[in-house]
Amino acid sequence: MNSNSLTRIKYLLLQDLSMNRKRYISLLVGLFLGALMLIYLAHPKYLLHDGSERFYVAVYDSMPVFIVCTTLVFISELFANFSTKQKRVHQLMLPATKGEKFAARFLLCCVGFPIVFLVAIALADVVRWILSPLLFENTLPLICHKLIPEMLLKTTFYWDGETLDHFLFCAFMTWIATFYAMGSALFRRRALLKTTLCLMGGFILLVLFLENFDIPGESTVDNVFDVMRVVAACILLVLSVVQFCLTRRLYNRIQVISKQTWYDRI
Amino acid sequence: MIKIENLTFAYGKKKPNVIEDLSLTLHPGAIYGLLGKNGTGKSTLFYLLSGLLFPDKGKVIMNDINVTKRQLDTLQDIYILPEEFDAPKISFEKYVRLHAPLYPRFDHEQLGRCMAEFELPMDVDLKSLSMGQKKKAMLCFALATGTRLLLLDEPTNGLDIPSKAVFRRVVTSCMNDERIIIISTHQVRDVEYLLDRVILLKNSKLHYEGATADITERLSFAVVPTSDVPSTVIYQEPNLAGTAVVYPNPGGEETVLNLELFFNALSVQPDLVERYLKA
Incomplete structure (x- = not known):
């Protein structure tokens, strides 16, 4: 009777989309405008004087920062449905298992929103393609059909750098994703801002701490540098697992009124 | 349950x-x-x-x-x-x-x-x-x-x-x-x-829990002229129509519950009310 059901997940997703459609439409519009700014306004010189290949490279190079920032915005939305007392009552009392409710939010924030994000990039490119002839003499072809598959490939299977770098990059991205998920569960309201501030504070402390050690750079013996990257990646992956477990625990322990803790006072 | x-x-x-x-x-x-x-x-x-x-x-x-x-x-x-x-x-x-x-x-x-x-x-x-x-x-x-x-x-x-x-x-x-x-x-x-x-x-504590039928079986609620307040009154409070009173109902006569009066009586005279309710 308490097993998970796809039908209930479907209803939870539909409820979420119907009841928060304004917020999600705003998010879609925001992403669209962000993508439009990036691929259109940020590179006017390529639009005017250079070929499509240079324009494509410029957009492609600036896209990773946009992807990372957007991903963090999505993940910070994971527990936005628990931001007020009324919302918590509604969410916690929904007749579904904890797993179903978590899965529904996870699917929406970590699968649904990224799809919306890709649609936003494509839409922005189409708008740029349509508007360019009106503003400039020459125009450049649509790039989304090439850009999106390459972005997906680069972040999943293909990596033009070293394998170790790829491993470290993936470990770091997993760590930062779970860190923001934990931040969302912890803060719920303005989670993105608060988690970012915590992250920055943590990095400053880490840098101050590491200044006390003589860390070998890339120029030193390769083996030492490789071992350090593997160790760092492993630490990040272990931390990711810990953070994910903490996020689930925080989610399971959410109450309608929190007893005041240090993070409630922030 | x-x-x-x-x-x-x-x-x-x-x-x-x-x-x-x-x-x-x-x-x-x-x-x-x-x-x-x-x-x-x-x-x-x-x-x-x-x-x-x-x-x-x-x-x-x-x-x-x-x-x-x-x-x-x-x-x-x-x-x-x-x-x-x-x-x-x-x-x-x-x-x-x-x-x-x-x-x-x-x-x-x-x-x-x-x-x-x-x-x-x-x-x-x-x-x-x-x-x-x-x-x-x-x-x-x-x-x-x-x-x-x-x-x-x-x-x-x-x-x-x-x-x-x-x-x-x-x-x-x-x-x-x-x-x-x-x-x-x-x-x-x-x-x-x-x-x-x-x-x-x-x-913060449970003060009383019971059936409304039990309350009306043991207590009566009425509004009487101020001069006619029964001598057995447990609790009374003045109102525009006279005095609202709570008094024992030894005969178990059918009476209408006045929850506000019961609440006030239980708040002011808890021991007395409980004694009659347990009787």
């Missing part, structure tokens, strides 16, 4: 207990009135009963399951209608379409009947409704869920005068032998004819 065992709760380690060592058994087929002054923990008790808060000590057991586990079976059997709620900006019909499938015993016919009683169309847009109308719509939904435990926090707040009578009618029509309805309210006049049992909280 719901068993509340030694329930204790405070909103922080250094804060005073809002609920203290409360033990109680709630039996199905009864409408309970939860009464108490402001800040005595009525809403907190609702949250503890529904698993929205975790007690510091004690537990709430519903169908042999601790409600804090928030298991599917438990959630399908509890509906809480808070005093203040966020009505989503969608039509009521859509709200029902999205939420009703999650309640296995949801009764669409019951919902239709309740909505008709309140003269609300099913396709009404929740966003366009006044607070009172939203409350009526959500109340209809709550009653139609078919949950065995229904918690209504100040359900008559915001309802117009005719709707209060409709409220009593629809609650009665939705009652069955398996269901427990608990109504927390300060508007005792709105619900006093509805209640089967009364739970009274005082200073």
